[in-house]
Amino acid sequence: xxxxxxxxxxxxxxxxxxxxxxxxxxxxxxxxxxxxxxxxxxxxxxxxxxxxxxxxxxxxxxxxxxxxxxxxxxxxxxxxxxxxxxxxxxxxxxxxxxxxxxxxxxxxxxxxxxxxxxxxxxxxxxxxxxxxxxxxxxxxxxxxxxxxxxxxxxxxxxxxxxxxxxxxxxxxxxxxxxxxxxxxxxxxxxxx
Numbered sequence: 001x002x003x004x005x006x007x008x009x010x011x012x013x014x015x016x017x018x019x020x021x022x023x024x025x026x027x028x029x030x031x032x033x034x035x036x037x038x039x040x041x042x043x044x045x046x047x048x049x050x051x052x053x054x055x056x057x058x059x060x061x062x063x064x065x066x067x068x069x070x071x072x073x074x075x076x077x078x079x080x081x082x083x084x085x086x087x088x089x090x091x092x093x094x095x096x097x098x099x100x101x102x103x104x105x106x107x108x109x110x111x112x113x114x115x116x117x118x119x120x121x122x123x124x125x126x127x128x129x130x131x132x133x134x135x136x137x138x139x140x141x142x143x144x145x146x147x148x149x150x151x152x153x154x155x156x157x158x159x160x161x162x163x164x165x166x167x168x169x170x171x172x173x174x175x176x177x178x179x180x181x182x183x184x185x186x187x188x189x190x191x192x
Contacts, residue, residue, distance in 0.1 A: 013122045016071045016083070017115035024111035026091045027104035034095075041092045048084050056080060075177075086181035093182065098189045101154055106189035108150035109168045114184055117143035117172050135173045144169045147188070160192055167191040 030037040055065045056079075072081050087110070094106040121139020128136050148165035155161060171187045172180055 010119075010122050012071065012073065013118050016073070017119050019067075019071055019084075020087060020115050021111050023087055023091050024108055026095065026107050027100070030095055030103070031100065038092065038095060041088050041095070045085060045088045045092075048088070052080055052084075083178045083181065086178045090182040090185040094185045094189045098192075102189050102192045105151045105154045105164060105192055106185035108154065109147045109164060109188040110181060110185045112150050113143040113147040113165075113168045114172055114180060116146040117169075132173050133175050140169050140173055143172045151188075151192075155192075163191050164188045 026037060026041070029040070051061050051064050052068065055061055055068060059065075068081055076083075090110050091107050094103045097103075098106065117135075117139040120142035121136040124138045125136025127138065128134060132140060144165045147168040148161050151164040152158060152161035167187050168184055171183045174180065174183070176183055
């Protein structure tokens with residue numbers, strides 16, 4: 001029974017983080033048309049908020065309701081699922097406040113770092129020391145590797161990539177629930 005629960009939990013995380021990874025397209029879109037990208041993020045936040053409110057009021061919205069249900073964690077059931085809102089806000093804030101290469105690195109840290117930490121931690125996370133507050137060493141290392149790799153790819157500099165990866169790993173380890181979607185990109189961008 002425990003193996004079934006773990007498999008179901010992993011499947012939910014893979015669905016959630018597959019959607020989460022869509023945020024990595026924001027830097028590409030911003031490089032093509034910054035203003036349209038900002039408007040798309042704002043519109044996405046508004047539309048998601050409206051659809052999620054309708055879903056919570058009992059309306060079944062084609063595709064949306066089923067997707068939110070499948071991607072929701074047990075703690076989100078019966079509540080407004082705020083992860084997509086904080087995800088969009090995190091990307092929007094760094095896009096508005098930081099220059100393109102820094103914003104891109106921070107958004108990649110959010111998309112890749114947080115996603116890989118969650119999936120690897122769920123699948124392989126066995127070592128959970130108390131100082132990681134329930135998170136796993138394996139997930140934290142996956143976050144570090146993903147952020148270091150993507151930041152190095154964007155900036156082509158080892159020291160900033162290492163600093164960004166350490167910051168992302170530290171923030172991701174905090175018990176912030178969905179607010180890590182704002183904290184990770186803002187703290188990575190600030191570090192860079």
